[in-house]
Every structure is written in structure tokens, then in C-alpha cells.
Amino acid sequence: xxxxxxxxxxxxxxxxxxxxxxxxxxxxxxxxxxxxxxxxxxxxxxxxxxxxxxxxxxxxxxxxxxxxxxxxxxxxxxxxxxxxxxxxxxxxxxxxxxxxxxxxxxxxxxxxxxxxxxxxxxxxxxxxxxxxxxxxxxxxxxxxxxxxxxxxxxxxxxxxxxxxxxxxxxxxxxxxxxxxxxxxxxxxxxxxxxxxxxxxxxxxxxxxxxxxxxxxxxxxxxxxxxxxxxxxxxxxxxxxxxxxxxxxxxxxxxxxxxxxxxxxxxxxxxxxxxxxxxxxxxxxxxxxxxxxxxxxxxxxxxxxxxxxxxxxxxxxxxxxxxxxxxxxxxxxxxxxxxxxxxxxxxxxxxxxxxxxxxxxxxxxxxxxxxxxxxxxxx
Amino acid sequence: xxxxxxxxxxxxxxxxxxxxxxxxxxxxxxxxxxxxxxxxxxxxxxxxxxxxxxxxxxxxxxxxxxxxxxxxxxxxxxxxxxxxxxxxxxxxxxxxxxxxxxxxxxxxxxxxxxxxxxxxxxxxxxxxxxxxxxxxxxxxxxxxxxxxxxxxxxxxxxxxxxxxxxxxxxxxxxxxxxxxxxxxxxxxxxxxxxxxxxxxxxxxxxxxxxxxxxxxxxxxx
Numbered sequence: 001x002x003x004x005x006x007x008x009x010x011x012x013x014x015x016x017x018x019x020x021x022x023x024x025x026x027x028x029x030x031x032x033x034x035x036x037x038x039x040x041x042x043x044x045x046x047x048x049x050x051x052x053x054x055x056x057x058x059x060x061x062x063x064x065x066x067x068x069x070x071x072x073x074x075x076x077x078x079x080x081x082x083x084x085x086x087x088x089x090x091x092x093x094x095x096x097x098x099x100x101x102x103x104x105x106x107x108x109x110x111x112x113x114x115x116x117x118x119x120x121x122x123x124x125x126x127x128x129x130x131x132x133x134x135x136x137x138x139x140x141x142x143x144x145x146x147x148x149x150x151x152x153x154x155x156x157x158x159x160x161x162x163x164x165x166x167x168x169x170x171x172x173x174x175x176x177x178x179x180x181x182x183x184x185x186x187x188x189x190x191x192x193x194x195x196x197x198x199x200x201x202x203x204x205x206x207x208x209x210x211x212x213x214x215x216x217x218x219x220x221x222x223x224x225x226x227x228x229x230x231x232x233x234x235x236x237x238x239x240x241x242x243x244x245x246x247x248x249x250x251x252x253x254x255x256x257x258x259x260x261x262x263x264x265x266x267x268x269x270x271x272x273x274x275x276x277x278x279x280x281x282x283x284x285x286x287x288x289x290x291x292x293x294x295x296x297x298x299x300x301x302x303x304x305x306x307x308x309x310x311x312x313x314x315x316x317x318x319x320x321x322x323x324x325x326x327x328x329x330x331x332x333x334x335x336x337x338x339x340x341x342x343x344x345x346x347x348x349x350x351x352x353x354x355x356x357x358x359x360x361x362x363x364x365x366x367x368x369x370x371x372x373x374x375x376x377x378x
Numbered sequence: 379x380x381x382x383x384x385x386x387x388x389x390x391x392x393x394x395x396x397x398x399x400x401x402x403x404x405x406x407x408x409x410x411x412x413x414x415x416x417x418x419x420x421x422x423x424x425x426x427x428x429x430x431x432x433x434x435x436x437x438x439x440x441x442x443x444x445x446x447x448x449x450x451x452x453x454x455x456x457x458x459x460x461x462x463x464x465x466x467x468x469x470x471x472x473x474x475x476x477x478x479x480x481x482x483x484x485x486x487x488x489x490x491x492x493x494x495x496x497x498x499x500x501x502x503x504x505x506x507x508x509x510x511x512x513x514x515x516x517x518x519x520x521x522x523x524x525x526x527x528x529x530x531x532x533x534x535x536x537x538x539x540x541x542x543x544x545x546x547x548x549x550x551x552x553x554x555x556x557x558x559x560x561x562x563x564x565x566x567x568x569x570x571x572x573x574x575x576x577x578x579x580x581x582x583x584x585x586x587x588x589x590x591x592x593x594x595x596x597x598x599x
Contacts, residue, residue, distance in 0.1 A: 151544065151548070151576075155549075155576065202455045204456070205459065220471055224475065227489065227492065228474065229453055229454055229455040229474045230454070230455045230456050230473070231471070231472075231473070232459070232467075232472050232473075233469055233470040234467060234468075234469055234470065236467075244466070244467050
């Protein structure tokens with residue numbers, strides 16, 4: 001059955017897709033696909049095209065402070081924070097100079113997992129200049145300093161992270177201070193790892209895998225900044241985690257993907273990816289999800305997520321797991337739009353509606369996909 | 379590169395430091411691990427500088443006394459796993475680095491200072507509290523002028539390590555005093571040299587580590 005899920009799927013373009021690709025600067029194969037499975041695709045393209053629609057979120061690091069206190073402090077500094085569906089996440093309406101800069105420059109990372117976290121890395125490397133700038137600005141009493149150069153940021157009181165990413169961790173069902181052993185299969189730069197750590201209240205243990213040595217730096221930086229003490233960082237292929245003989249209560253697989261969902265933050269991705277990349281990512285995701293599921297304890301939970309719209313990286317990966325592991329069961333999620341039950345000629349499991357999709361023009365987040373899978377206990 | 383438990387000598391060194399900073403009581407609540415970092419080695423009378431090289435037990439054949447080591451000190455809240463597992467899986471990092479031991483002395487890092495501030499409520503440790511204007515400069519490495527100091531530890535000594543706090547009494551750096559007692563607040567003179575700060579600390583590591591391509595070399599924060 002699995003051979004029918006071979007990917008990627010190339011959909012035929014038409015006059016309309018050619019017009020849209022030219023107008024918004026995408027490769028046409030992307031547009032012709034978007035037209036087939038994204039709700040109101042023209043609206044999304046227009047929404048993404050306008051950088052004023054970019055939303056910024058921060059997650060309060062409850063290992064170091066609490067939401068009310070942080071909100072008070074940032075309010076005093078002139079930031080406008082709005083509450084979101086998650087109590088520890090705020091939308092920040094005026095992120096300052098850095099936000100604008102980031103949008104203009106775009107952020108590149110090749111075949112990496114999510115996201116917003118790149119923002120944290122850029123913020124750090126650009127911090128000194130911005131701080132000096134904002135210091136001058138403060139003296140002049142004029143511009144808003146960057147949200148990535150505040151004392152509160154350096155102190156690790158918050159993490160700049162998209163709401164959709166925070167929802168993925170929220171769905172791991174980790175009670176405060178529980179003693180779970182958690183696996184984060186693609187951890188750098190540490191947004192979700194630090195979020196899990198605060199959910200565990202620095203108890204339990206997190207095994208954080210990151211294969212790319214260069215990306216380890218940002219992971220270690222963020223773990224230290226956020227005062228995380230319960231993490232064991234491994235520089236290994238997450239696909240080979242089963243060789244260590246460990247088993248986990250929770251597994252988070254924020255899979256390396258083509259990152260179609262963050263085109264708004266990195267416009268180079270309109271043209272930098274091709275169908276081969278999509279196929280490469282999809283094949284690796286299949287290996288990763290199988291490995292992650294196999295090291296789950298009975299009754300354990302796996303959250304699979306990507307910042308991609310492509311069904312080959314989302315529903316088809318979940319279907320691959322369901323086809324090959326009979327003890328895998330999809331569970332419903334609390335937020336987002338239902339996942340696809342069919343794509344092109346393919347029909348997916350009826351429970352695929354339990355998976356959720358996030359769209360910039362509908363949810364004001366990155367494009368994102370989340371699936372929650374329980375390993376049924378015998 | 380492995381993580382191991384404390385030796386008796388290291389435990390004594392750390393207990394003394396925890397005591398000096400007024401947080402002796404939390405020592406026994408922390409799980410502390412050590413990783414050995416070899417900075418310099420003298421091999422066959424020829425000095426080689428090995429930046430961030432790690433001893434793997436086979437690399438150096440000279441007697442122990444010719445190798446200069448720094449022991450990195452980590453705290454880890456996990457109690458489920460022991461060194462047997464760590465030796466098997468070779469983690470890059472276990473927990474949070476709080477400082478280093480070199481030449482039988484513990485050098486605290488910023489994360490250690492966080493423990494001190496959190497647990498020593500009486501503030502009877504060497505510290506200075508600086509004003510808001512100086513704060514934004516000091517977090518990126520600027521030294522401290524006496525006129526920037528709002529208050530200080532009365533018994534501070536010359537050449538003593540001190541925690542630098544902002545007006546909210548939050549750690550923003552570590553420094554070394556140039557003067558003792560009330561001389562620390564003399565105006566128009568640098569009275570504290572900033573040795574670590576929350577801005578440069580992260581920038582330096584971020585930049586250094588991101589340049590490294592050798593997986594054995596990019597582990598240190």
C-alpha cells in the first residue's frame with residue numbers, strides 16, 4: 001500500500017498558476033500545488049506578500065519569570081503585548097527595529113526544521129549593533145529598541161517563537177513538573193526543547209538530538225540562556241536513536257522540511273526549493289517518524305510537526321506510519337484546521353482530520369502542520 | 379570526552395566555593411557532573427596549544443603533570459540516568475554549565491551567579507548594584523565606573539570577584555574589583571572590571587561555536 005505514497009506529486013499548471021507565480025515571484029510548480037490544497041490560496045499569497053501581515057510572538061520562560069511580570073516589564077518599555085490562546089505566549093505588536101530588519105533580509109537555513117527559531121539566532125548575532133543602536137535611540141527617546149536586545153531577552157525571560165510551534169509542545173500533554181523522559185528529535189535551535197523544559201519544570205529528562213554541528217551552537221546557547229538543567233544533548237542522527245536502547249514517554253519530531261510555511265519570513269524559499277528537495281525531505285521524514293515511534297513507551301505520545309504545507313511532508317508521512325505500525329493511533333488536537341483526507345489521487349485514513357494545519361492568512365501564524373499519535377498499549 | 383562524577387578533591391573545592399558565596403545548603407541538592415577540557419599540553423618538551431581540545435585518554439601519552447586541564451562543572455536536574463549511560467551515548471552537554479575548576483580553584487560562571495542570587499537572599503556575597511544607564515553598556519562588556527554603582531557589598535575587597543546586578547537585583551555580569559570598601563564608588567574612575575556579562579557571553583559563544591565545523595570542538599558554552 002505504501003508504494004502509492006511515492007512522492008512528490010506534480011500537479012499540472014494552468015494560466016492562472018502561471019499568472020500567480022509571476023505576480024508573487026514563486027516557482028510555478030509550487031503555485032499549482034497550492035491551488036489544489038490550500039484554502040483561499042490567492043488570499044494567502046496576497047497575505048504573505050504584504051510584510052505588514054507578519055506576526056511576532058514571544059513565549060514566556062516560566063523557569064525564570066511569569067507571564068504577568070514579564071508583560072508588566074515589557075509594557076513599561078513600550079512594547080504592546082496581546083494575549084493568545086496559550087497563557088504563556090504573547091503576540092507582540094511592535095517588535096522594534098529587529099523585526100523589520102529580519103523581514104527585509106530574510107533568513108536562510110537549508111532543509112532545517114522550523115522556524116521562528118531562526119529569529120532567535122539572528123537576534124543574537126545582530127544583538128550588539130542593535131543594542132548600541134537602541135541605546136542611542138533610548139537616549140534620544142525616539143525609536144523602539146528591538147525585542148531581541150532587551151535585558152529580559154538576554155536574561156532568558158522569553159523566547160521569540162511562533163504560536164504554532166508553541167501549540168505543538170502544548171499538545172505533548174506534559175503536566176507541570178512531571179517526571180517524563182522526552183525525546184526531541186531535531187532540537188536546534190532549542191525553541192521547543194526549552195519549552196518542554198519549562199513544561200517539565202526542569203524535572204524529568206529531555207534527550208535533544210541535533211546532527212548538524214553548526215546548529216548545535218544555537219541550541220546550547222538557548223538552553224543556557226533559558227536556564228535549562230534537564231537536557232542531554234546528543235550529536236547523532238535521530239533516525240538511529242533506537243540504537244541507544246532508550247524509551248520515551250513523549251517524542252517530539254519537528255521534522256526537517258522544505259519550510260514552505262515560513263516563506264513570509266524567508267522569501268528566498270519562493271524559489272530556492274525544487275521537487276527533488278521535497279522528495280528528499282519526505283523520505284527522511286518517513287525514516288524519522290518510524291524511529292521516533294519505535295522508541296515510544298506503550299501509551300506514549302508522539303507529536304509530529306513541520307512548517308510546510310506539502311502533503312508529502314505531512315499527511316503522507318502520517319499515513320506511512322499508520323500503514324506500517326498497527327499500534328499507532330491518531331488523536332485529535334485542540335487548534336487549527338483539519339488535515340487533508342485526500343490529496344490528488346490519494347485517499348488518507350479517515351482519522352487524518354485529527355491532524356491540524358495552520359495557515360498565515362487564517363491563523364496569523366507560520367504555515368504549520370501538527371499530528372498527535374498515541375502508541376496503543378497492548 | 380565524558381561526563382563523570384566529582385572526585386573528593388573537586389567536591390571539597392566546590393563545597394568551599396558554595397560556602398563562600400553563601401549557598402552551601404543547596405550543594406547537596408544538585409547533581410554535579412564534571413567534564414575535562416584540555417587547554418594546553420606539553421608533549422616531548424614541545425608546547426602545543428590545543429584550543430578546546432578534549433582529552434580522550436589516548437591522545438596524550440605524557441605524564442599527567444604535563445597536561446594543563448580545565449574541569450567544566452555542570453549541574454543536571456535529572457536523576458534517572460548515570461554515568462554508565464553517558465559513557466555509552468557520548469552526550470555533547472548534560473545539564474547546565476556553572477563554571478570551571480582550574481588550578482584547584484573554582485571559577486564561577488553566570489549560571490552559578492544565578493544560583494547565588496536566587497538562594498542567598500541576605501545578599502551577603504560580593505556584589506555591586508548598578509544604575510539603569512550603565513546597565514545597557516555593561517551587558518555588552520563595558521567596565522564599571524564608580525559613579526554607576528547604586529549600592530555594593532560593604533566588605534568587598536580589592537581584586538575580588540563580584541556579581542554585577544541591575545536595579546532589579548538580576549545578574550547581568552561578573553566582575554573583579556579594583557578597590558576595596560567605599561573606594562568602589564569613587565566617581566570618574568573604573569572601579570570594577572567586567573569579566574563576564576550576559577550579552578558578550580552569549581555573543582562570543584554563539585559566534586565561536588557557529589564558526590566551528592568540528593563536532594568535537596563546538597561543545598562549550
